[in-house]
Amino acid sequence: MCGRFDQNDIARRYVAAFGWADAAYRSEAAPTYNAAPGTYRPVIHMEDGRLAVDDLHWGYRAAWAAEKLPVCVNARLEKLTNNYWGKLLKTGRAVVPANGWYEWTGEKGKRQPWHIHRKDREPIFMLALANFGPFKEHKAESGFVLVTADAEGGMVDVHDRRPVVLNALDAATWLDPDLSKEQAEMLARQMALGPEMFEWYRVSPEVNYAGRDGAHLVEPMPEPLEERPASLLPDDDA
Template identity: 25%
Template structure:
């Protein structure tokens, strides 16, 4: 699964790597948690990439209960095209969720040890996301999203059996394109990222608290 991630780069770097207009008043995030608002990229009907703030935790358009979002922070890539909560968004509302690392917890004898996982080159990347618009019983529309997961690669298997889908840069355009409906094409993107391009290290329990959103969340610990 994916329950925490980071996006610590500057607004200028976001514009550069993801080909969007300059990000205004962006503050780096070190410990992004479910239910918080995150910045995503969607494609307009004119084919332009656009930044959108969304709540992390999908609220299906048919749901009137906003509490369902806490159960839908992730969608399994193997069933995303079939599950009622996700299949419509999979066809019509796909997004990029920008990150430069994510966290996973390994079960140990006495507790759970958090790890920070990133690309070896330290470049940012995009997670495959879905989004929805719903009023969920409220007066205003709510934009919400989730992260698609897949089977863990060799690096991740000792930590968890699932990992978020990291899209290659070549996949961004098709993933965002409203005119791409082919299930086979879309599902071909939902694979595990190569272990040889990734790295992981232990971090402190500070990341366990969503209120801790500071650079020290990323600091490695030495056993």
């Protein structure tokens, strides 16, 4: 799953890395090394045929589900076509740019965070579903979730699920409003970057605390003498 991510650059540089010359910028969120659920983060999407960047609440719950379902921060790829996510898959596809994301291993009380990023250190483009526009009762009515899938290959020793990350060209296709729901789901399944594109290392347990920030959070910690743990401590996956 993905419960925190590293989004330490400004929106304009992410858009440049995305390969677009311009966008409608309405983002005022400051860069952070420790983006947490419940905060507002820059999200890339298409609006009236133009790329746009808006700050959205990380967490979504449909207005009608207020008394029935919790606020979600992730949406499983396997469930994107169901009744709950299907509408957003059609009209609310978005991309969250970042430098990496965090996962955890270890027992409760001894959670060890890991920073996962591309080997070439290029920005990552995580697939998202979002509901844009004003909310009526709760800010999660106009929020976003990250799309997650089963981890593969060597990544499984750090976590059992991962955000779906595409390269810039495929991420732009994901945003294409002419792409059908079925085509979008297939794109996410077939073009997600594999574990060979990523690397990861242990970072400071300060990441465990929402509100802690700074470049020191992404500095690698020395490898322990013992073999690194293979089990992932489950986190609240929405």
